[in-house]
Amino acid sequence: MSLFQIITLPVLLWFGYRQFAKFKGAPAIKVLYQLRWFFITLLAVLFVGAPEISSAVAQKLGIGRGVDVVIYFALIWLLYQNYSQSQEIEKLYAKLDKLVRQIALKGLDEEKANGDSQQHKKQP
Amino acid sequence: MNKNSKILIIIPAHNEQENIAGVVDELKRAGFEEILVVDDGSGDGTRDVASRMGVKVITHSVNMGLGTGLRSGFEFAIAQNCEYAITFDGDGQMRAEDAIKVFEEAQKGYDFVYGRRNFTVRGVPKIRKYTNLLADTLTAFLSGKFVWDTQSGLRCIKVDLLRKFNLKSRGYSVSSELVIESIKNGIIPKSVKIDAIYTIESLKKGQKISNSFRVVKELLG
Numbered sequence: 001m002s003l004f005q006i007i008t009l010p011v012l013l014w015f016g017y018r019q020f021a022k023f024k025g026a027p028a029i030k031v032l033y034q035l036r037w038f039f040i041t042l043l044a045v046l047f048v049g050a051p052e053i054s055s056a057v058a059q060k061l062g063i064g065r066g067v068d069v070v071i072y073f074a075l076i077w078l079l080y081q082n083y084s085q086s087q088e089i090e091k092l093y094a095k096l097d098k099l100v101r102q103i104a105l106k107g108l109d110e111e112k113a114n115g116d117s118q119q120h121k122k123q124p
Numbered sequence: 125m126n127k128n129s130k131i132l133i134i135i136p137a138h139n140e141q142e143n144i145a146g147v148v149d150e151l152k153r154a155g156f157e158e159i160l161v162v163d164d165g166s167g168d169g170t171r172d173v174a175s176r177m178g179v180k181v182i183t184h185s186v187n188m189g190l191g192t193g194l195r196s197g198f199e200f201a202i203a204q205n206c207e208y209a210i211t212f213d214g215d216g217q218m219r220a221e222d223a224i225k226v227f228e229e230a231q232k233g234y235d236f237v238y239g240r241r242n243f244t245v246r247g248v249p250k251i252r253k254y255t256n257l258l259a260d261t262l263t264a265f266l267s268g269k270f271v272w273d274t275q276s277g278l279r280c281i282k283v284d285l286l287r288k289f290n291l292k293s294r295g296y297s298v299s300s301e302l303v304i305e306s307i308k309n310g311i312i313p314k315s316v317k318i319d320a321i322y323t324i325e326s327l328k329k330g331q332k333i334s335n336s337f338r339v340v341k342e343l344l345g
Contacts, residue, residue: 104183105182
């Protein structure tokens with residue numbers, strides 16, 4: 001076992017254990033979310049623990065080294081994650097924008113209504 | 125100034141406690157009666173100062189940016205059935221007489237008139253000229269027509285035209301978006317020359333290089 005494997009594998013296994021622990025009592029939709037991360041961690045454990053697997057995949061795909069396969073897939077996955085998260089943030093901002101404007105304009109209407117009712121009270 | 129038209133002055137303001145009273149006072153003295161301050165999540169007393177000046181105030185609970193501020197103002201102008209909406213900066217960078225100038229030009233039959241700042245006068249930082257030119261170029265790229273000083277905060281827009289706009293910007297890119305939407309609706313904004321006044325506060329807040337990139341990012345979606 002190489003030094004890299006000695007350092008990385010315990011970290012990955014600890015990370016996997018934490019995800020596994022979260023399955024207990026979690027609602028179904030959260031289990032699926034955790035399962036996705038657990039699967040990715042499992043893949044990382046396989047590639048680090050048995051580098052020959054990534055080399056075999058690399059040969060099948062026509063990419064030189066096993067590590068290159070991991071890097072390419074990691075880059076594609078990170079790009080997708082970044083894109084989907086920025087889309088999600090944009091959606092949240094659009095909702096916040098709508099909410100802030102609605103509250104602001106409603107506040108002005110209420111102030112106006114309060115002002116009108118006070119004017120009516122003052123009249124004999 | 126023609127008093128028959130219902131005009132709403134919209135002042136988007138964020139932390140303008142020091143300047144807002146002076147700005148509102150100058151506009152009132154110039155004869156503008158309907159003034160709306162959009163307090164965009166200020167952490168200072170902007171709202172209180174504006175309220176004491178006897179103008180309408182809309183308050184955003186969090187700071188959303190110039191675009192959201194202007195859109196709240198436009199929504200209000202539409203709801204109030206105003207004829208014209210004039211946007212005016214809250215940092216003391218503009219003169220009320222210039223607001224009259226753009227309004228009078230709009231009354232000649234133009235639906236969108238804006239104040240084109242004179243960047244050749246002394247005291248205008250060079251970086252501002254270039255960032256403005258960059259924003260103008262990008263706006264031209266997206267709208268198909270070159271318009272000078274698209275980032276000017278002084279505009280008089282007919283509310284009927286505003287109703288047709290589909291504005292989405294939250295930040296500074298709203299200035300470009302207004303021009304783009306106007307051109308999309310067949311109206312090329314008409315410019316009126318005004319002087320650019322650069323105060324220390326306005327230099328801190330206005331178009332920075334980083335904001336220009338943000339404008340590009342926002343415009344490209």
